[in-house]
Amino acid sequence: MTPNTHLSCFVEAARRVGTEVTQVDSLQDAAAYIAEKTSGIALVPETVLADKHDLKTLLGAAGVDVYEGDFRKAGHVPNAGITFSNFAMADTGTVVLESTMENIRLATTLPEIHFVLVDPKTILEDNLSAVKPMTEMHKGSEPRFVAYITGPSRTADIERVLTIGCHGPRELHILLVEGISSDLMEI
Amino acid sequence: MATDQTYKKKVESAINNPKLSEALHLFGDAYLTSRENAFQGRLDFEAMRKDLAEIKDDVRIRRKELLAEFIKNAEAAGSTVFIAKDTQEANEYVINLAKKKNAKLIAKSKSMVSEEAHFNAALEAEGIKTSETDLGEWIIQLAGQRPSHMVMPAIHMFKEEVAELFSKETGQQLSPDIKSLVNVAREQLRKGYFDADIGLTGANFLVADTGGIGLVTNEGNARLCATLPEVHVVFSGIHKLVRSMEDAVKITRLLPRNATGQLLTSYITWIRGAVPTDGKAKEQHIVLIDGGREALYESKACRDALRCIQCGACANVCPVYQTVGGHVFGSTYISAIGVILTAFYEGLDKAKEITRACIGCRSCSAVCPSNIDLEEIILHLRTQVTQEYGMGMIKNVAFKAVMKNRGLFHSMIRAASKLQRPVTHKNAVDGERPIIRHLPMHFMDRDFTEWRDLPSVAEKSFRDQFKGIVQNVKNSRYKVGFFVGCGADFVYPEVGTSLIKVLNALDVEVVFPQKQNCCGIPALYSGDTETGVDLARQNVEAFTEAEVDYILCVCPTCTMGVKRDFVKRLADSPDWSAKARALSEKTMDASDFLENVLHASEKLTGFKPQGTVTYHDSCHLKRGNKVFKEPRALLNAGGYSVEEMKNSDRCCGFGGTYSFLSHPQISKQITTDKVQTIKAVNSKTVAMDCPGCMIMLKGAMGKADPNVRCAHTIELMAEALDGKE
Numbered sequence: 001m002t003p004n005t006h007l008s009c010f011v012e013a014a015r016r017v018g019t020e021v022t023q024v025d026s027l028q029d030a031a032a033y034i035a036e037k038t039s040g041i042a043l044v045p046e047t048v049l050a051d052k053h054d055l056k057t058l059l060g061a062a063g064v065d066v067y068e069g070d071f072r073k074a075g076h077v078p079n080a081g082i083t084f085s086n087f088a089m090a091d092t093g094t095v096v097l098e099s100t101m102e103n104i105r106l107a108t109t110l111p112e113i114h115f116v117l118v119d120p121k122t123i124l125e126d127n128l129s130a131v132k133p134m135t136e137m138h139k140g141s142e143p144r145f146v147a148y149i150t151g152p153s154r155t156a157d158i159e160r161v162l163t164i165g166c167h168g169p170r171e172l173h174i175l176l177v178e179g180i181s182s183d184l185m186e187i
Numbered sequence: 188m189a190t191d192q193t194y195k196k197k198v199e200s201a202i203n204n205p206k207l208s209e210a211l212h213l214f215g216d217a218y219l220t221s222r223e224n225a226f227q228g229r230l231d232f233e234a235m236r237k238d239l240a241e242i243k244d245d246v247r248i249r250r251k252e253l254l255a256e257f258i259k260n261a262e263a264a265g266s267t268v269f270i271a272k273d274t275q276e277a278n279e280y281v282i283n284l285a286k287k288k289n290a291k292l293i294a295k296s297k298s299m300v301s302e303e304a305h306f307n308a309a310l311e312a313e314g315i316k317t318s319e320t321d322l323g324e325w326i327i328q329l330a331g332q333r334p335s336h337m338v339m340p341a342i343h344m345f346k347e348e349v350a351e352l353f354s355k356e357t358g359q360q361l362s363p364d365i366k367s368l369v370n371v372a373r374e375q376l377r378k379g380y381f382d383a384d385i386g387l388t389g390a391n392f393l394v395a396d397t398g399g400i401g402l403v404t405n406e407g408n409a410r411l412c413a414t415l416p417e418v419h420v421v422f423s424g425i426h427k428l429v430r431s432m433e434d435a436v437k438i439t440r441l442l443p444r445n446a447t448g449q450l451l452t453s454y455i456t457w458i459r460g461a462v463p464t465d466g467k468a469k470e471q472h473i474v475l476i477d478g479g480r481e482a483l484y485e486s487k488a489c490r491d492a493l494r495c496i497q498c499g500a501c502a503n504v505c506p507v508y509q510t511v512g513g514h515v516f517g518s519t520y521i522s523a524i525g526v527i528l529t530a531f532y533e534g535l536d537k538a539k540e541i542t543r544a545c546i547g548c549r550s551c552s553a554v555c556p557s558n559i560d561l562e563e564i565i566l567h568l569r570t571q572v573t574q575e576y577g578m579g580m581i582k583n584v585a586f587k588a589v590m591k592n593r594g595l596f597h598s599m600i601r602a603a604s605k606l607q608r609p610v611t612h613k614n615a616v617d618g619e620r621p622i623i624r625h626l627p628m629h630f631m632d633r634d635f636t637e638w639r640d641l642p643s644v645a646e647k648s649f650r651d652q653f654k655g656i657v658q659n660v661k662n663s664r665y666k667v668g669f670f671v672g673c674g675a676d677f678v679y680p681e682v683g684t685s686l687i688k689v690l691n692a693l694d695v696e697v698v699f700p701q702k703q704n705c706c707g708i709p710a711l712y713s714g715d716t717e718t719g720v721d722l723a724r725q726n727v728e729a730f731t732e733a734e735v736d737y738i739l740c741v742c743p744t745c746t747m748g749v750k751r752d753f754v755k756r757l758a759d760s761p762d763w764s765a766k767a768r769a770l771s772e773k774t775m776d777a778s779d780f781l782e783n784v785l786h787a788s789e790k791l792t793g794f795k796p797q798g799t800v801t802y803h804d805s806c807h808l809k810r811g812n813k814v815f816k817e818p819r820a821l822l823n824a825g826g827y828s829v830e831e832m833k834n835s836d837r838c839c840g841f842g843g844t845y846s847f848l849s850h851p852q853i854s855k856q857i858t859t860d861k862v863q864t865i866k867a868v869n870s871k872t873v874a875m876d877c878p879g880c881m882i883m884l885k886g887a888m889g890k891a892d893p894n895v896r897c898a899h900t901i902e903l904m905a906e907a908l909d910g911k912e
Contacts, residue, residue: 013450072415072465076377092451102463105414109407127440127451131433134457138397138432141263143460143468145413150451153407155369157323157339159346160214163369166322167376168407168454 006090014093017151031062040079045103071106081107091126114169119180201511221448240558243494260398264460274304290384296409297321298389320408335513338499386412390423399459441556446498494557501551523551523561548838549810573714586710604644639886649680668735672742674878685905702729706748743808782817794826804836805877825907841883
């Protein structure tokens, strides 16, 4: 598969599991998209990429209510969480977030909506090709928390009826933006 | 063995609850479709499951070394690891930890081993509250029940019941609307993650080379349990060990696809060590539980069961599970894998009823992503149960006293063919042999003839007819030995005579060693290995003497017996096992031989159109011998037009003595399903390749729609040949 087919495969697989996928031209456009979809506070962890791209400023300028303070005190169900990702997997429509920083975990588990900014260059063919970067992330003996996220939270525990939004975010939005970072170890 | 009365009552009450069975059927059908979609494309399930089995076998062999590696890496990342020899020790560890932390509340995500440990009860007894956060687990916690499915614990409950439970819990009157009920759970449980002092999760993987765990989930509760509380306890069986991240990733390719038909679950979470929590390092305790697993690893006959990745598929496809549900067919773990794990984790005594509840259709073995031959292991356990608790008087006399003695067995059947005359009736289908509509013994009527006719024993068995058959084969290509099997010998000898006709038309000569006897599977399936070994010897002797090119069976269960089991049963004696192996290599099912050796569908041409038939795949033919294309090819070549029925490879409910002695009521339900799918196809003929299925389906169709004929493929082929002449 070529990177282009990875992209179309990724988009198709992600949409199939209920993820909203949108390609935007810039992080400014992404911020505008997010601003339109949010209606409350947004948790934005200060990761390497967030700092590098000055994400919080962009979001704030677009009108997103970026939460400043201890994420644990942002209420039990904040409105949005906005993060980057390390890489993605085309065959299953999955995004991978190295979430050892606690704020990434809080921003992706608690809110109603999770927005993920993905560089299309980081879309791998499938989860077998993810073994290498996953192994790389686990080098050494530092604590690690890595999350594969494939669509919004779901359950079928009552009468086997698929229901979205059980304990995790009810909506997952993936925004594809070129030029974020092609380094799979960065988030 | 006297059937335990409470067990019998449980079976009855499950059968009297058609709503549950209906729901499980709908689920089973939907599951098959989504699973098929999930594997579509470039994935090769057979190759993947063989690969997984190899991984798990290597882990079993190297488990001590890998466990040490896991512990070393986990500890290096700040985890505390505790090995519990049993679930009680595991509970005690958490109780002590909770007391030390002054913990009041534990938020739990799904952990089957915690069910095994009766964790909640043990903790509550010490005054520590546990809160299940998985929706299904929470429902059954509120209901005070146990899971009835490994992946969907509350699959047996309906939305009205859930609404009632949630109403009671919240003090509000809630309507049975699934979406809003899920929302109630979301709101109710959210606070708990913040309040809990300890979060407990299970683990799908213990990755040796990273020291981390992997969690495969959909709801997002495990991530919350592992994130918000200051302490994270991982509760896991020692068999979750894998060598590397690569192994774990391979399992993630199989597990969701095979469990729910998802390509991947919403969340897969990889956690290693003491990750930061609220400005500090989290305290992570990994409790690794043996609880009978080491003993299972040591059991050569059963150890493959620990390859299990807990996808629950063996339940999804099980006709017995679909009929009675997981609260009857299982304990903590349910369905096929549940039978085995119950025997090892709770004791053989606890598993003795459910080892007999397996009908032997091999659906579980076919769908297992770890390539576990579940049915084979259950049979082994059944033998142990029989040795320990006996198999009941009827079977004792039938197998040990009668069947082993060929002369006595066969003369009793001859006598039966005369004695049955007062109870037989003319068959509705012309030319078909008389049937038994009602048995005079009223007490047996309910289970025996209320819902099906029983076949009468043939006036003249195949073995008695054979000598009179003239075979006109000029240039014989092969000399084949016919292993007739009891069904075709004594009930449907016309299948045997048909086979001779078809083979002769293809220049093949048939010999019939008169000293052959029952294949022994009925005895073996009842756990009577001794009779099985004896019968294997008799047959091996008879066919070795006959010096034939091939041995053919018209019953796929016999094919499995001769091909697979004789070798195993006679393994102790080198001389006998060599002979058995030689026979095994030459043994085939008749349709398999006709199509793959004689190429009958190409050779036999010029048939008249014969009309529509629908085809029923017999369990042991399709899953036992991997034959399913062949009979269809033959029938189509013979002028029949095969129209597929829904779920053609689902069991007919026969299962040999299962339908007569051990579980007639479950059989009846499974057969009813089959009858419905047959009736849904507009065909007056059902073809199949198994006399056992013929007994069941002729009998049930006789009551349901006597105009539908059930026939063996070989009979239909012989009739097509007759039409040509």
